[in-house]
Amino acid sequence: MLALILSWPDTGNAFDANAYRQPPEHWPAAHTHPEAGEVPELAPLPTLPPVAWHTPATEALGQQLFFDPRLSGSGQHACASCHDPDLGWADGRRFAFGHDRQSGTRNSMSLLNAAWFEQLFWDGRARGLLGQALQPITNPVEMNAELDEVLARLNRSPGYRRAFGEAFGPGPIDADRLAKALAAFERRILSRPNRLDRFIGGQYQLLNDQEIFGLHLYRTKAGCLNCHNGPLYSDGRFHHTGLSYYGRQYEDTGREQATGRAEDRGKFRTPSLRDFQYTAPWMHNGFFPSLRGVLNMYNAGMIGNTRLHPELPPLSPLIQPLHLSRTELDALEAFLATLNRRPVAIRPPEPLMSSTTP
Template identity: 50%
Template sequence: MVKVLRYLGLGAASLLFVGAVLVRGQETAAVDLRRLYAGKPSEWPRPALGEGAVFEELGPLPPRRKLEGKDAALAALGRKLFNDPVLSGSGQITCASCHNPELGFGDGLRTAFGHDRQRGRRNAQSLYTVAWMHEFFWDGRARSLEEQAAGPIGNPIEMAAKPVVVLRRLKRDSAYRQAFAEVFGSRRISSELIATAIAAFERSIRPPASRWDRMLAEGPAVFTDQELLGLHLFRTKAGCANCHSGPLLSDGRYHNLGLTYYGRELEDLGRYGVTHDPADVGRFRTPSLRAVRRTGPYMHNGVFPTLAGIVNFYNAGGVEERRTQSRTDPKAPPPRRDALLKPLELTPAERAALVAFLETL
């Protein structure tokens, strides 16, 4: 019974009550979970957190700001550029090639294809929550959305465009000349203004309304018993809330799960490539789980096609790297798996419940 009570993650005042309920059977326990999650998120059972975790209470996204006037025109210009192959060297690739709104603003591939069918080494991340983020790409190398928007255009593996060629194309287009003049007050077109417009469009993107949003607004009656159990596991026994919290369901920090392929052909040193800090070897930014059922495959290298696979991976406690020498950088020491990762001992029913909850997000 003590183990069960710890699993529930409840305050002392609730322990005897919940214990008495649990011994009456599983059906009554489900009813009790509905009572526990009936209030505001701040009143829910406390999360079970490991040492070093940074938690922000779960909650709804900020309300959408209505775009009007020049703000709306700027976002519209950004949308047009986002979907225009004129920004690519070949004239055949768009931003939407890797961030397709019909595929959760990703591309549904393990890793993305770019110029001349070159395959990148990382999964194309969804853009659903970029409006509220402060660092971008899996390794956080971009510090603004404008910097992120400009990055793929000149990348030789992605869109492979020369800025002078892109600008020449846009300046020859009377519709673009007029649109830039209306938005920026001048017919001047520059790489910086292109990035500004695309970033404005990306900030207008929001994830679709979900049953999770309804649950936050209307209470646990929206969820099935299995989904509600999954939420509880997310906050407690499964340890998901250690890294996935707040309205974005991400702590915005960098963690090593053991998927760097250190010392092997597919090695990716992650955040270390930006900071060159030995502690950052193998660390990648925690993605948002908003609309996660739409944004597979998963992880920085897209190695997991399903949410069930992800849950099984975490249930095993991640992967321990065994190689001792980097394949790509002799100065990069062996990565250390994040201390928050531990075997979870989730039952098959608990793993199924966790997947059911994730599919509501």
């Protein structure tokens, strides 16, 4: 193929788009920060490894439970209330709301591809899906239920007794079985292959020259690959980007709340960029409804260390002014659009019959 050399206005550099129309191992070298450690290349999602407790029966049961408001104290709030399949498995709000319309303090993280993350929630307080599954149920701001009362309610339901028996075998409905059923369903909440995945697979016509230029910037000058890498477009780590609002309204100390360590103050987990288009508004506080606003903040180097509260640790060394031109920002934004594909629509199942009311 004849190489196409493009000269992009106001970049001062020529760019060969065809350098990316080949397998990733032959792409130009990425420019990464030493503090990022080993940085995996962007890649399609691999097959999810099996676990013994994830079967078709436990997954179907988990789907039933996920949409059932009987897991909440009021009987009016389900897991799907904050993780709506029509809203990218988030809720489209700045802050989640829960019991009695109480407002939370953080944006609902999407459940897409949550099975791949070792630490869940913005502060990483839960270890995997089994560690996460029951926490919203007992959280007083979220579903505000007593776990024992939820289990008793499920055990009084003939439909749930039958469904749990078919999924797990004889025995009462307990916390372990409830967590495994919910986690089994949440494991199947996965992204579909997007345009970048198919481009990497050899369908090189799916990205135009501007989008490929954006891919190049993502891996080089823009520094995105330092944190948003691998098949999840996330390193799963925790970084201080300066948005904790420490000492002000909306203060959130982030990772420190899970570890108790002052050095973790202001750190939040890197969100996945897969299908991010459907999960706005963005950041842990949902303060960014515009993707260009996010890019502009990173381009400026966020707020910079000189404006940080004296009790905050310094920003992550991965946060630096980028000096991207408008043309480069346009290309980066165009590339980011290739990471999205609308998730599969899932409708709530018919509720199981119960012999009791909440």
